Amino acid sequence: MTDVTPPYARIADALRRRITSGELSPGDRVPSTRQLAREWNVALATATKALTALRQDGLVEARPRVGTVVAAPRSRTAAPRRNRAPEPEPGTGATGGGELTRERIVRAAVALADAEGISALSMRSVAARLGTATMAPYRYVNSKDDLLLMMADTVLGDHPLPAPADAPDGWRARLELGARWLWRRHRDHPWLAQIGPLTRPLLLPNLIAYSEWMLSALEGRGLSPATMLDVNVLFYSHVQGLAVQWERETAARSSTGLSEQEWLDRQEGTLAQLTASGAYPAFARVLEALADGGYDLRLDELFESGLAAILDRVARLSGQP
Incomplete structure (x- = not known):
């Protein structure tokens, strides 16, 4: 039957x-x-x-x-x-x-x-x-592309930045808040890092609101308009560049069914061959030094390190504390 x-x-x-x-x-x-x-x-x-x-x-x-x-x-x-x-x-x-x-x-x-x-x-x-x-x-x-834009604007608007009257004092504190706000949105929705290249900025109301926040914090710092936009792009690309790794991990899990650790376990043989070849001595020494405790890729910590570096660079460019 x-x-x-x-x-x-x-x-x-x-x-x-x-x-x-x-x-x-x-x-x-x-x-x-x-x-x-x-x-x-x-x-x-x-x-x-x-x-x-x-x-x-x-x-x-x-x-x-x-x-x-x-x-x-x-x-x-x-x-x-x-x-x-x-x-x-x-x-x-x-x-x-x-x-x-x-x-x-x-x-x-x-x-x-x-x-x-x-x-x-x-x-x-x-x-x-x-x-x-x-x-x-x-x-x-109309299309998947239109849907992606609606999705992005929706999740960015779910948790808006504070009103100007509630903004923290000081340019550094405002830039930190804005960058961490964008990081949290990408952390919750890693696919945001995939929706468009930096060369074709998305004209979404809630993304423009983020840029408005960052640029207003940079005003009065003695920076040229082009430099202000460059700094804004640096913050955005820092977030996007790290967050895209979460999206790729999600896609890899979906397509292979393997967790990050399961995938790494399957690479042990190849890694051992590469380190034993003698062609990559510095790489081998670093891995040997980490043999006991291992190495965990902590994206949140990398975000904070990069954020501090960009903020220090802004301070040097403006010549002000």
Whole structure:
């Protein structure tokens, strides 16, 4: 007898069995949409639909920079909907009732990019996450590029900078606050580092508000307008350059299923060959010195070090304390 169970439901049932049997425990990562699509030979939208069904059952949840993980038992409030399509979120209009809104589309896209990286984002995958028709989001958003701009402006605007009257005293304190504000936004949403090159600045209201904050802190420091813009770019590129590593790690986890440490463990043989070759003596000596304690790449500490260096440079350029 031919199995008429939809592909997404077969995937969801297989993952459900792994969760209920205890093979996957609370907090464990479940396969990403890309892994599921590759393993089951289905479209990304089908894999997304399977994870959406489990999410609506309360069995899994998305965590920024981690991916989709098994939810704690207390989150499992819904009865399993075996072989039934994921129900649309209120107001999605997926079944003809209610109305899909631009804000819902944008928020769904943000959640997807936070969990699996920007490479997993498409109009189709967002529609699948919402449980709506594939073409439905196009009634509100023209393209993926437009969606990315809306996503960026939305997350930047969720936590606005203080009003001018509430700004700290002193140029250095204001620049520190602005840079740390931008760092936190990228830390929460690493895909922000991927949305556009520095040579083509995004004219988003909430990003312009950040530049306004930084440039106003630089006014009166004796810097030329070009130098003020250069300094603004330095702060932005410092944040972007470090934050892009989180986005790449999210994408790597999604595509390979390996954690950072698991990947490093698999490189031990290659690393040993390189250090033993004698071609890289300084590199080998540094690694040998770190043999006992190892080395952890701490992006937050690197951000603070770079921030202090840029601020010191601004002080020297202006010739003022």
